[in-house]
Amino acid sequence: MKYAIAICLLLSVCYRPATAQKAYTILESHKELDPSRYDEIKGSPYLYNDWLPATVVGSDGKMHENILVNYNGLTGELEIKRENRQTEMEPSSYLKVMVHTPAGTQAFYRGIHPQLGNKLVCVLYDGVRVKLIRDFKVRKQENEMQTPLNPTVFEKFVAQSDYYLMLEGLLHPVKIKKKKIMALLDHKQEIEKYIKENNLNLNTTEDVIKLLAYYETTLLES
Structure with a gap:
């Protein structure tokens, strides 16, 4: 009996690090991002001016609190900032992300309506029968600045938001x-x-x- 108890205790100790490791990696993609990759482009591709705390519902249903995130309108994906690292969230690793903004909580998830396909969107009001959806998109645009000697070509980010009101399952584009x-x-x-x-x-x-x-x-x- 003593041997059985000892084996159970040993297994429980060995299991804990594996569980903790799974909870950590669920929030990170294998793809590391270079934080300076947009330094030469004017403006920002991000929805929020700052990285904001979020509650992440993992694909296993577990809740992860106080994860710093931002939405990249150029790639259409959420990113995580931890210490000096930035990573893109693996779509299959989460079900829903609730970003806690100064204006209130905004939810991100996919499959909200067939017309939007599997696109990740921001749900500003997430009711049962009524939803207000924001589709934030960013593109890069090449511009030319005239100078006395030679024109200077530079890139900048151009943002666009499309809104939808979903009423009783019907999706309506709206301003x-x-x-x-x-x-x-x-x-x-x-x-x-x-x-x-x-x-x-x-x-x-x-x-x-x-x-x-x-x-x-x-x-x-x-």
């Missing part, structure tokens, strides 16, 4: 403007009252998110 948002929603009288009472500006994503939360939890449930 963040009051008229466009209102055209897709029912209960217009109640919405107008809520906008006025809360002084909302539907030309901003922050206030559109507030309205959608009210719309789903109050008006659609009534």
Whole structure:
């Protein structure tokens, strides 16, 4: 009996490092990134100005907290920053990433709607029946600067965001403007009252998110 207990203890000790190693590598791609690779290009390909803390739901369902991430609109992938290293997240290593921004939590995941295929998108409002989706894309553009002697050619990043409002499973392209948002929603009288009472500006994503939360939890449930 003593030998059996000793063997179990030995196995448990040996198992722990393997488990910890799996939890660590799940957040990293085999592909290391050069932090200086964009130094010669004007602007930034990233969605956020700073690397932000995130909660990562691994493909095994485990939660990993306080992981510094940013979304690269040029590659369409999330990246991790740890100490002096940058790595691109392996798509198969996670199910969902929730980035904690000053404006609130924004979720990243794939397969949200067939029209978007398997593209990784940012979900600004992630309700059950209502979702506001941002597709942030960046491309490189070559520009020419005229100088007295010779023109100088340089590259810069050009960003574009496409938004979608998903209502009851139907995907609608939309602009963040009051008229466009209102055209897709029912209960217009109640919405107008809520906008006025809360002084909302539907030309901003922050206030559109507030309205959608009210719309789903109050008006659609009534």
